[in-house]
Amino acid sequence: xxxxxxxxxxxxxxxxxxxxxxxxxxxxxxxxxxxxxxxxxxxxxxxxxxxxxxxxxxxxxxxxxxxxxxxxxxxxxxxxxxxxxxxxxxxxxxxxxxxxxxxxxxxxxxxxxxxxxxxxxxxxxxxxxxxxxxxxxxxxxxxxxxxxxxxxxxxxxxxxxxxxxxxxxxxxxxxxxxxxxxxxxxxxxxxxxxxxxxxxxxxxxxxxxxxxxxxxxxxxxxxxxxxxxxxxxxxxxxxxxxxxxxxxxxxxxxxxxxxxxxxxxxxxxxxxxxxxxxxxxxxxxxxxxxxxxxxxxxxxxxxxxxxxxxxxxxxxxxxxxxxxxxxxxxxxxxxxxxxxxxxxxxxxxxxxxxxxxxxxxxxxxxxxxxxxxxxxxxxxxxxxxxxxxxxxxxxxxxxxxxxxxxxxxxxxxxxxxxxxxxxxxxxxxxxxxxxxxxxxxxxxxxxxxxxxxxxxxxxxxxxxxxxxxxxxxxxxxxxxx
Numbered sequence: 001x002x003x004x005x006x007x008x009x010x011x012x013x014x015x016x017x018x019x020x021x022x023x024x025x026x027x028x029x030x031x032x033x034x035x036x037x038x039x040x041x042x043x044x045x046x047x048x049x050x051x052x053x054x055x056x057x058x059x060x061x062x063x064x065x066x067x068x069x070x071x072x073x074x075x076x077x078x079x080x081x082x083x084x085x086x087x088x089x090x091x092x093x094x095x096x097x098x099x100x101x102x103x104x105x106x107x108x109x110x111x112x113x114x115x116x117x118x119x120x121x122x123x124x125x126x127x128x129x130x131x132x133x134x135x136x137x138x139x140x141x142x143x144x145x146x147x148x149x150x151x152x153x154x155x156x157x158x159x160x161x162x163x164x165x166x167x168x169x170x171x172x173x174x175x176x177x178x179x180x181x182x183x184x185x186x187x188x189x190x191x192x193x194x195x196x197x198x199x200x201x202x203x204x205x206x207x208x209x210x211x212x213x214x215x216x217x218x219x220x221x222x223x224x225x226x227x228x229x230x231x232x233x234x235x236x237x238x239x240x241x242x243x244x245x246x247x248x249x250x251x252x253x254x255x256x257x258x259x260x261x262x263x264x265x266x267x268x269x270x271x272x273x274x275x276x277x278x279x280x281x282x283x284x285x286x287x288x289x290x291x292x293x294x295x296x297x298x299x300x301x302x303x304x305x306x307x308x309x310x311x312x313x314x315x316x317x318x319x320x321x322x323x324x325x326x327x328x329x330x331x332x333x334x335x336x337x338x339x340x341x342x343x344x345x346x347x348x349x350x351x352x353x354x355x356x357x358x359x360x361x362x363x364x365x366x367x368x369x370x371x372x373x374x375x376x377x378x379x380x381x382x383x384x385x386x387x388x389x390x391x392x393x394x395x396x397x398x399x400x401x402x403x404x405x406x407x408x409x410x411x412x413x414x415x416x417x418x419x420x421x422x423x424x425x426x427x428x429x430x431x432x433x434x435x436x437x438x439x440x441x442x443x444x445x446x447x448x449x450x451x452x453x454x455x456x457x458x459x460x461x462x463x464x465x466x467x468x469x470x471x472x473x474x475x476x477x478x479x480x481x
Contacts, residue, residue, distance in 0.1 A: 016191060020219050021229035024212045025205035025270065026107035028227060030220055031061045031069055033102050040216030048085045048106050054215050065104055068094060072102050076200060076224060080274055081109045091273040095224035105226050112272035113146075118281035126293040136167045139286055140261070143279060144169040147271055149247075149263040153178060156251075156259040159464060161185030163260075165427075181450060184430040187237070193257045196250045198223055200280045203247045204230050206268035207238045241448055245269040247276070249283045251290065301465055305472045308332065316479055326351045333415065336469070337399070338460075341416035344477075356416050362393045367412065370402050377401060377470055381417070381459045394418055397459025401470045403478065411477050413470075417459035426451045 022028050027048040030040035038059050045052045049062070061069060064083050072094050079092040089109040097103050121142055126132045140152040154167035168179040196202065203226065211229045214220060222228040238246065243264045251259035261283055271279075312329060319325045326344070330353035333342050341356030343363075358366060365387050370378055379399040380386045397417030403410040427448040 016195060016231055017221055017223040017228070018219050019211075019222060019229045019231075021211040021213050022105075022222070022225065022227040023205055023229055024209050026105055026227045027212070028103060028105050028214060028225070029061065030097055030101050030103050030214075030216065031065075032100055033069060033072065034100065036060055036066055036069060039101060040214050040220055042212040042214050044212040048087075048090060049083075050086055057216060061104070065092070068092065069102055069104070072096075076226075078273055078277055093226045093273070095226070097220050097222075097224075101220065103220070103222070103225055107226070107273065108270070110270060110272035112275050115274065115278045118278060118285055121282045122286055122289070124289075126289045132290070132293060133167075135286065135289070137169075139282070140167045140169040142282070143261065143263060144171055146275060146279065147247075147263055149245075149265045149269065150175060151178075151264045153262050153264075154251075154259060155183075155262055157257060158182075159461075163188065176449065178427055178448070181425050181427040181448075183427050186430075188260075192231075192234075195223060196248070196257050196260065197252065199226075199250075201247055201249045201276060203271070203276070204234075204238070205245055205270050207235050207244050209268070242266055247271060249280060251283070251287055253291065253294070298465075298468070301468065302472070305469060308336075309472060309476045313476055313479060316476070322346065322351070326353070330354075337415050337466070338417075339415050340418045341395070343414040343416065345412040345414075346410075346477075354416070356394060356418050358395050358398075358414065358416065359393055362387075362390045362395060363414075365390055366398060366400070366414070370400050370412065376403065376474070377467055379462050379466060381461045382457060384457050396420075396457055397462065399462055399466055399470065401474055401477075403474055413473070413477065419457055420460050421454060421456055422458070422460065424453045424455065426453060 022042050024044050027045045028040070028042040029038055029045060029052075031038050038057055038061055041052065041054065041056055043054070045056070060066075062083075068077075068079065068082075074096050076093065076095040079094075081089045082092040083090050083106075085106065085108075087108075090106045091109045093105040093107070095103050095105070122138055123131065123135050126135055136154055140154055143149075144152040148171070150171050152169040153165045155163045156166050157163050162182050162185050164182045165178040165180065168177060170177060207230065214222075238244070241264070244266055245268050246262060246264050248260045248262040250257055251261065312325075312332065315328055316322075316325050330342050330344075330351070333339060334354055339354060339356075341354035341358075342352070343357060344351040345367075362383075366383070369387065377400070379397075381397045383393060383396055383398055384390060395416050396419040397415075399415040401411075401413040403412070427450070429451040430453075
């Protein structure tokens, strides 16, 4: 048995893009863009096109592919029904390996229904949270209908790194629901999340199928590969879920992975390449609307905060002392941030409000940690978990703003929340130790049924806009005399 920390560390160190293998659903060859010579071949290449084997490394690529390579512009390109293979017509996918090499992936060409324009699939704009929820459900329902996969999930990443299923479509009765369930951050390691940012989708055709090794003189970078092999840990994870095939498309926020749209099926399945491209375009359209909606919300928040802060600034400028301003300022802070207490340290004085305050020993440790961290903003919803030496404290949530320069003429602001008992529904118990099977450390979550965690030493989590609000507030507090 291995510790959770050791398991996560092992996952993060796995070089997924350097696996040296692909899924055997398709075949791969890599060529030098300048010489058009083959530098790598997958071991199953002869199953897809004739007259190729391991001795073909160093030969020129087939003439039918030469023009595609010469026109390759460095971004992933798709060609439907491009060439005749041994058993079927083949689609061709080109993607970059490095500056000198291009990967050519060959997959079976599959029939598909006529596809409508991607821009006509969804409601044209998102104007409210209610509309967002509706469009999100519209999206998963459309994907389920078009692909025929058993389950479609919208899996949103939380600030903690955990993920939560916030929309779902299930095609088979009795298969259970993951809607509203949370999954630990370790289920999708950061190294895998980084890859999701670089590829249009991630498809796993058959978790039980053997891989095909990539033959060549060096290990190629398969970051952008459509067929890149699957981590043994993830294969076991899929088996534990009863899933044989899956596809995931990325939802990207402000330069970060904010969600995944994932489809699962208990059988090995493949989606026609044009359908994959179409869904990529639909999801990109949704992603654009989502970012525009988020930008409007941020602008509205900025405007509302600025209006409130302007009023407070007038009050500060006209007051004879800060003590005269504190009652109005603290009342606004309590309401705006949903606090039970607030503490402001300014000019060697402490100003407090609310029914909750940091005990002297707790305040000393939090202040020391804040000063040592040199961070301007810091927050937690589990103070005891971060600073266990504090022992018992009524304070569980702290959001702190530190603007105390060496001159000691700045300020520190502590927003305080009390412990609140609340429950989180997990997809399987996330804190169980990890089993060792041979050389592979895997998650033992054989079942992903709902497991309820009751949190006792936590406050309600801070909202995602807490940081933005505090940065706006900092500008106001710098005016304090």
